[in-house]
Amino acid sequence: MTLHERYADAMMKTLSPPLAVLVRGEGCYVWDENGTKYLDFLAGIAVNSLGHAHPDMVAAAQQQIGTLAHISNYFASPSQIELAERLKRLTGAGDAGRVYFCNSGAEANEAAFKLARLNTAGGRRSRILALNDSFHGRTMGALALTGKPLMRAPFEPVPGGVQHIETSIAALERELDDTVAALFLEPVKGEAGVIDLPEGYLRRARELCTQHGVLLIIDEVQTGAGRTGKWFAYEHSNVLPDAVTVAKGIGGGVPIGALVTFGDTSDLFLRGQHGSTFGGNPFVTATSNAVLGVIERDDLVGNAARRGEEIRELIVGMDSPLISEVRGRGLLLGIGLSEPVALKLAAAALVEGLIVNAANEFSIRIAPPLIVGDAELADFDERFRAALARVTSSGLVPATR
Numbered sequence: 001m002t003l004h005e006r007y008a009d010a011m012m013k014t015l016s017p018p019l020a021v022l023v024r025g026e027g028c029y030v031w032d033e034n035g036t037k038y039l040d041f042l043a044g045i046a047v048n049s050l051g052h053a054h055p056d057m058v059a060a061a062q063q064q065i066g067t068l069a070h071i072s073n074y075f076a077s078p079s080q081i082e083l084a085e086r087l088k089r090l091t092g093a094g095d096a097g098r099v100y101f102c103n104s105g106a107e108a109n110e111a112a113f114k115l116a117r118l119n120t121a122g123g124r125r126s127r128i129l130a131l132n133d134s135f136h137g138r139t140m141g142a143l144a145l146t147g148k149p150l151m152r153a154p155f156e157p158v159p160g161g162v163q164h165i166e167t168s169i170a171a172l173e174r175e176l177d178d179t180v181a182a183l184f185l186e187p188v189k190g191e192a193g194v195i196d197l198p199e200g201y202l203r204r205a206r207e208l209c210t211q212h213g214v215l216l217i218i219d220e221v222q223t224g225a226g227r228t229g230k231w232f233a234y235e236h237s238n239v240l241p242d243a244v245t246v247a248k249g250i251g252g253g254v255p256i257g258a259l260v261t262f263g264d265t266s267d268l269f270l271r272g273q274h275g276s277t278f279g280g281n282p283f284v285t286a287t288s289n290a291v292l293g294v295i296e297r298d299d300l301v302g303n304a305a306r307r308g309e310e311i312r313e314l315i316v317g318m319d320s321p322l323i324s325e326v327r328g329r330g331l332l333l334g335i336g337l338s339e340p341v342a343l344k345l346a347a348a349a350l351v352e353g354l355i356v357n358a359a360n361e362f363s364i365r366i367a368p369p370l371i372v373g374d375a376e377l378a379d380f381d382e383r384f385r386a387a388l389a390r391v392t393s394s395g396l397v398p399a400t401r
């Protein structure tokens, strides 16, 4: 049996068949079981911030797993404390900030959901607002926040009290009042195809949340850790949230999530109200410290901003009738298509040795490692042009699935 056949027999049917079976990675490239090399412009969906097998990340992970990997939350470790301090500093949460560690984006949002439930003001606040077409994860609470009714439908009832609103300043002004406990939002809707918020949206959300005592909870699971050309995407709007959730890119590949609270919000959770066995263990926090340390040392946030602009120019320069717009910021970009051919285009790219993602039929998402340089950009240019040519000359697109 091939590995693909064994996958089909053994794995739960929750996912589509795999695009390839990967066995090795280095920098911005990965190799499959047949030795085919791919330029990875998805980075495990915005996870592999330092690309693959980065020596500093490998050294830190090896060192920690060979010293002390896991200890339970009855104990603390230096790396856990250091990472909490680092996240307070990088998010701007400052002295009053606090950090809760878990293992994924969904779990970080579960924690934030429970936090929102604690902001009741004596029972007056019962509503939680989230946005249509948002994505916050697959567990029941995160699913309740997710603004995709079709995703929720088979699993109803999900936790109640969440109301999904249209992503407009008018809807914010209409819906935000003293009965709202929290507003959840993604600063760029990644899973929806890299959709930017309307101009001025985040600033207005901040003003209204402050005015009505509503927690502004920003989901930076995909956008955080420098991906958009700032440490956190809310910095582009010069606002601070009351809480931020992070995961994906802060671990560079180890499973980690965190909820960071700002100001008074840090006093909402009381002892015993939340926890996680693995959350913040020495292995993942030491690795995450190494990842964030390299991002700081090598100014990869600046690199994300610069390379993002260059990639945007490359895409615009392709001058393809298939491409209608480029969305997003830094190294989280959405390529809007004029025809519903994103799956075909992503498949054609794979044949050309390039990994990109069809977020939906009209959107290609790219999220390369933050370490991309001139060589990878030139390689992307060549391979994506070739993929576009395959699709525009149509009928030539080989089915890879």
Ligand SMILES: *Cc1c(COP(=O)(O)O)cnc(C)c1O
Binding pocket: 103, 104, 105, 106, 107, 109, 135, 136, 137, 138, 186, 190, 191, 219, 220, 221, 222, 247, 248
């Ligand atoms: C990926 C993602 C999540 C879920 O993270 P998991 O680690 O898959 O649970 C939540 N929110 C956003 C914005 C995401 O992109």
